[in-house]
Amino acid sequence: MKLYPVEKEDKYGYVNIDGEVVIPFKFDFADEFENNMAFVEVEGLCGFINEEGEFVIKPKYDDINYFNEGMAVVEIHHKYGYINVQGEEVISIKYEDAKGFTKGLAAVKILGKYGYINYKGEMIIKPSFDEANEFNENGLALVKKGEKYGYIDTCGNTVIDLIYDFANEFIEELAAVAVGEEYFFIDIKGNKVIEGGFDFIGNFSEGLAPVSIEDTWGFVNKTGELIIEPKYHWTDNFSNGYAVISTDDKYGFIDKRGNVVIEPKYDNVFDFSEGLFSIEVNGLWGYIDINGNNMIEPKFEEAENFINGVAKVKYRGKETYTKKDGNLIC
Secondary structure (H helix, E strand, O other): OOOEEEEEOOEEEEEOOOOOEEEEEEEOEEEEEEOOEEEEEEOOEEEEEOOOOOEEEEEEEOEEOOOEOOEEEEEEOOEEEEEEOOOOEEEEEEEOEEOOOEOOEEEEEEOOEEEEEOOOOOEEEEEEEOEEOOOOOOOOEEEEEOOEEEEEOOOOOEEEEEEEOEEOOOEOOEEEEEEOOEEEEEOOOOOEEEEEEEOEEOOOEOOEEEEEEOOEEEEEOOOOOEEEEEEEOEEEEEEOOEEEEEEOOEEEEEEOOOOEEEEEEEOEEEEEEOOEEEEEEOOEEEEEOOOOOEEEEEEEOEEEEEEOOEEEEEEOOEEEEEEOOOOEOO
């Protein structure tokens, strides 16, 4: 049974799709469930509960992340460490910063530098980086020394030299990078694969990446072909087949052929999900369909994507959820 965190009289609890209270309103904050656990806050301290509302990780941390590879980052007094799913502190809370485990390694900061530890807390890659990200599915991590970015493998070997003034994570096997004011894309071997006099570039999503040429934005494919000519003031990545566009400080959507499906006339917009776009008009959010018809009139202070027929919204200052007919579940 799916449970939804909602706010009532400054406390959070959980309800089901019919609005029935399953876990009482007793938390100062509550997040959605992930892998049968939910983040909650009580009197400024954070922990996890199960779907019966019982604490599986007692609220004793200043902050706590969701589990990744069986480990969760926890914070006490601006120091970071790790616990396992049993709540045992398996890596001491002593680091200046700590990130999630991927590929069996996690980036941690000590004495101002980042290195990587294993599940036992052993330093596998010595602290020498000013910034360090998580390893991706290809086993590469974006790191920074001084003002330059590059990529290392899980052994700490430099796979792509730290020569870039700007660099993003690899997405769909390509990364957006820059040397000076020259922006281009590289593959996982560091080969330059797409260039074209870009002023700025974004990440690939659904096979296309936003690029800026002479202060206007369009999209290229993975061969570097301009699929959608630059003519917009701004564009976002494609999501579920559509991308946000902006013209004259108004927002709309295009499809992958560059056709305008929702004219840029809204104050703001959010992603397309389950047949609906979320749109903002005069400070309030609602939902329209692919033809631009109002399905839920703008009445929310915030509105997120629909998932399984339900979307998280803020209504009259309270966090709750709406169904596609506009009725709140609680």
